[in-house]
Amino acid sequence: MTSLTNLTQRIPQRLVFFLGKGGVGRTTLATSFAQACALNGEKTLIVQWVLQDAVSSLFAKPAAGHDSEPVAPNLWAMNFNPDEAIREYFIDHLKMRLVYNLVIENRHVQRLIHAAPGVQELFFLGRLFWLVCLSEEIRGTRFDRVIVDAQATGHGVSLFTVAPTIAQFGMTGPLATECDRVAKMIANPELVGTALVTLPEELPVEETLEFLPKLSRDLGRPPNALFVNRSLSPFAESDRAALDEHHVLEIWKKRLSAEKALRALSLLHRDLRKRVHFESVLRTSVNQSAPDLPVISVPDIGLSNPEAAAPAVLQGVTDWLLRNVNHSSSVLSSNVRFADLSDEERQ
Amino acid sequence: MKKQPAKSFSADTKAPRLHLFLGAGGVGKTTLSAGFAIALAQQGRTVGLMSIDPAKRLQGALGLTELPETGASIELANCSGSLRASVLHIGESLKRWVGEAGLSPAAQKQLFENQLFRALSERLATATDTFAAVRMAEWPERETGLTDLVVDTAPGIHAIDFLSKPEKLSAFLDGKLIDWLKWFAQENQESAGLIQRFVKGGARKILEGLSELGGQRFMLHFAEFLILLDEVFARMMTRLEFAGHWLRSAETHCYIVTSVRYDAVQVASELSRTLRSLKMKPGQVIINRAFPEELREDAGFIETLSDLRQQDASFFANYLENFIIVQRRVQEQLGRTAESVLTLPVAEHLDAHSSLRLEDLASLGQKIAVHSGEI
Numbered sequence: 001m002t003s004l005t006n007l008t009q010r011i012p013q014r015l016v017f018f019l020g021k022g023g024v025g026r027t028t029l030a031t032s033f034a035q036a037c038a039l040n041g042e043k044t045l046i047v048q049w050v051l052q053d054a055v056s057s058l059f060a061k062p063a064a065g066h067d068s069e070p071v072a073p074n075l076w077a078m079n080f081n082p083d084e085a086i087r088e089y090f091i092d093h094l095k096m097r098l099v100y101n102l103v104i105e106n107r108h109v110q111r112l113i114h115a116a117p118g119v120q121e122l123f124f125l126g127r128l129f130w131l132v133c134l135s136e137e138i139r140g141t142r143f144d145r146v147i148v149d150a151q152a153t154g155h156g157v158s159l160f161t162v163a164p165t166i167a168q169f170g171m172t173g174p175l176a177t178e179c180d181r182v183a184k185m186i187a188n189p190e191l192v193g194t195a196l197v198t199l200p201e202e203l204p205v206e207e208t209l210e211f212l213p214k215l216s217r218d219l220g221r222p223p224n225a226l227f228v229n230r231s232l233s234p235f236a237e238s239d240r241a242a243l244d245e246h247h248v249l250e251i252w253k254k255r256l257s258a259e260k261a262l263r264a265l266s267l268l269h270r271d272l273r274k275r276v277h278f279e280s281v282l283r284t285s286v287n288q289s290a291p292d293l294p295v296i297s298v299p300d301i302g303l304s305n306p307e308a309a310a311p312a313v314l315q316g317v318t319d320w321l322l323r324n325v326n327h328s329s330s331v332l333s334s335n336v337r338f339a340d341l342s343d344e345e346r347q
Numbered sequence: 348m349k350k351q352p353a354k355s356f357s358a359d360t361k362a363p364r365l366h367l368f369l370g371a372g373g374v375g376k377t378t379l380s381a382g383f384a385i386a387l388a389q390q391g392r393t394v395g396l397m398s399i400d401p402a403k404r405l406q407g408a409l410g411l412t413e414l415p416e417t418g419a420s421i422e423l424a425n426c427s428g429s430l431r432a433s434v435l436h437i438g439e440s441l442k443r444w445v446g447e448a449g450l451s452p453a454a455q456k457q458l459f460e461n462q463l464f465r466a467l468s469e470r471l472a473t474a475t476d477t478f479a480a481v482r483m484a485e486w487p488e489r490e491t492g493l494t495d496l497v498v499d500t501a502p503g504i505h506a507i508d509f510l511s512k513p514e515k516l517s518a519f520l521d522g523k524l525i526d527w528l529k530w531f532a533q534e535n536q537e538s539a540g541l542i543q544r545f546v547k548g549g550a551r552k553i554l555e556g557l558s559e560l561g562g563q564r565f566m567l568h569f570a571e572f573l574i575l576l577d578e579v580f581a582r583m584m585t586r587l588e589f590a591g592h593w594l595r596s597a598e599t600h601c602y603i604v605t606s607v608r609y610d611a612v613q614v615a616s617e618l619s620r621t622l623r624s625l626k627m628k629p630g631q632v633i634i635n636r637a638f639p640e641e642l643r644e645d646a647g648f649i650e651t652l653s654d655l656r657q658q659d660a661s662f663f664a665n666y667l668e669n670f671i672i673v674q675r676r677v678q679e680q681l682g683r684t685a686e687s688v689l690t691l692p693v694a695e696h697l698d699a700h701s702s703l704r705l706e707d708l709a710s711l712g713q714k715i716a717v718h719s720g721e722i
Binding site for chain 1: 371373462466467470471472476510512515516518520525536548552556557558561568569578610614618621636638639642647648651658663665666672673
């Protein structure tokens with residue numbers, strides 16, 4: 001149980017954004033963290049903004065809409081819908097039904113809302129503000145944790161600049177108030193935390209290293225943690241001979257002679273070493289540029305259980321998080337050996 | 348808003364072929380789209396390549412450290428066609444469009460200082476999705492004789508924004524709100540005169556309502572922004588209209604790129620669903636960097652796996668077995684929904700060398716082009 005407390009204490013804020021590009025396993029990590037919070041007794045909501053809710057199905061529940069639906073004990077899911085959020089904002093929050101019916105629902109104003117960059121993002125943040133700061137007072141419901149499975153990296157960070165940007169347009173009235181309080185919420189380090197998710201691959205590592213200073217600048221503080229999903233390092237640690245190209249080459253050369261087969265195996269082995277290599281590159285860089293940022297390597301669960309479907313992978317990740325995130329610094333040492341990579345690759 | 352007559356794309360002129368590459372981040376979409384573009388150019392075609400955020404390695408392979416927004420010619424050996432590549436920088440494109448619309452230097456200065464314009468060109472990342480289609484549709488205007496445009500889209504479901512924005516943006520530009528706001532601005536400059544009388548009662552109420560929500564000052568900023576961009580928007584409308592037709596053309600081909608990993612199926616089927624809902628043709632699926640099929644059942648390979656396990660390398664054996672199982676699942680599930688599935692085996696892949704080479708890129712692109720009947 002100590003490990004569980006450790007993880008949720010490392011990311012103590014009530015509103016936590018999980019950020020990362022599509023395909024890095026952001027939803028899995030966000031949901032695992034939410035599940036860990038729920039198991040810790042915290043009433044937790046996971047918020048997505050996607051075409052189709054991908055979280056509920058992991059708990060064998062039908063897709064959730066704009067309203068939160070329970071998916072497990074202490075755990076709820078919702079999928080943000082900008083049109084509904086705008087309606088709620090004007091009718092329920094501002095009590096401006098007339099303005100809503102006459103102005104917002106007007107065909108031409110609707111076209112503006114759907115075309116103008118930033119408008120839907122502002123209402124997304126407004127909805128999060130409502131969930132974190134207002135719903136207790138208004139509805140009598142309080143979530144101890146709101147976990148946001150945010151969009152791709154570039155868009156995730158623009159989410160944090162959208163309110164201050166719009167605030168510069170010289171607005172007054174309710175929209176100005178909305179921008180202002182949303183910007184204040186984002187700027188509050190006690191309230192809002194972020195976790196980055198990446199993969200031990202060339203492009204995601206390159207992007208993460210470029211994104212880190214941008215995020216720290218736009219948010220005014222570094223993220224709470226960096227998760228390396230589908231890491232192979234934990235396996236590499238215990239099975240080092242498998243990374244030795246010459247050792248492995250000797251083995252397969254005995255059985256295989258076709259050049260194509262040897263080339264395929266050699267490339268796949270290179271992939272394996274590259275994954276270990278890029279994770280090490282990431283750790284070394286982060287260690288230099290942000291020594292306080294914990295880098296948490298989440299092992300590739302599928303590797304030990306290749307037939308596992310998505311819910312089993314999620315469960316595996318959550319179990320692993322609960323068992324292992326109990327060190328004060330990085331979870332794994334960075335001195336993982338990566339034999340026989342050429343100097344060129346090391347750079 | 349007044350539309351400009353479409354210059355290059357009247358109904359009777361044949362538009363160049365559009366090839367869209369879609370897929371999750373890091374699956375090799377940008378690399379494959381570049382290879383595909385090179386392969387087409389080698390067939391003697393005049394090809395454009397529009398990338399979003401390419402890795403430094405790819406820019407290096409194309410012989411350019413910084414690809415410009417307007418595009419640069421790529422030197423290709425033994426090539427009868429041509430290739431022009433660009434990277435999407437919407438802020439720079441917007442500024443160029445302003446210059447091309449013939450705004451006076453004073454108006455340009457005023458626009459570049461307008462907060463809304465600055466946010467749009469510098470700070471709002473979603474502006475990229477909004478205007479990418481305009482940049483795409485502009486390409487054939489800038490390059491006469493273009494036969495093919497290859498577009499690498501934003502990762503994952505962000506491609507959807509790109510695919511659906513042309514309609515949303517042109518609906519707004521074509522709507523009445525812009526005209527109302529312009530009247531509003533002129534009214535406030537006390538030069539309303541005649542125009543004022545045309546503002547209908549309903550429109551006035553909407554403007555008053557908007558003023559109540561965001562304040563009059565903001566409305567004036569917004570109106571100024573719209574007036575200054577009037578000419579730019581007029582050109583945009585023509586391009587957006589073309590982009591919409593182009594995306595839905597029977598000639599347009601989508602490639603959904605996936606790699607061998609668990610989420611491949613989910614992202615690929617979400618993209619297929621989107622293409623259907625936008626009434627676009629279903630895409631062809633490419634499974635990138637796959638395990639060679641024939642090796643799966645090879646006796647020598649199966650023995651190798653057990654040897655690896657016996658000689659302290661079971662980690663690699665597990666990795667391979669896992670790879671094969673996930674690949675089989677990806678193939679089965681995608682095979683049920685996709686128009687066709689092309690598996691590109693890792694053995695024929697281009698990363699045997701530590702740097703990308705143009706000829707490797709081209710041979711990979713050629714496989715895609717042959718499979719889709721492009722060559």
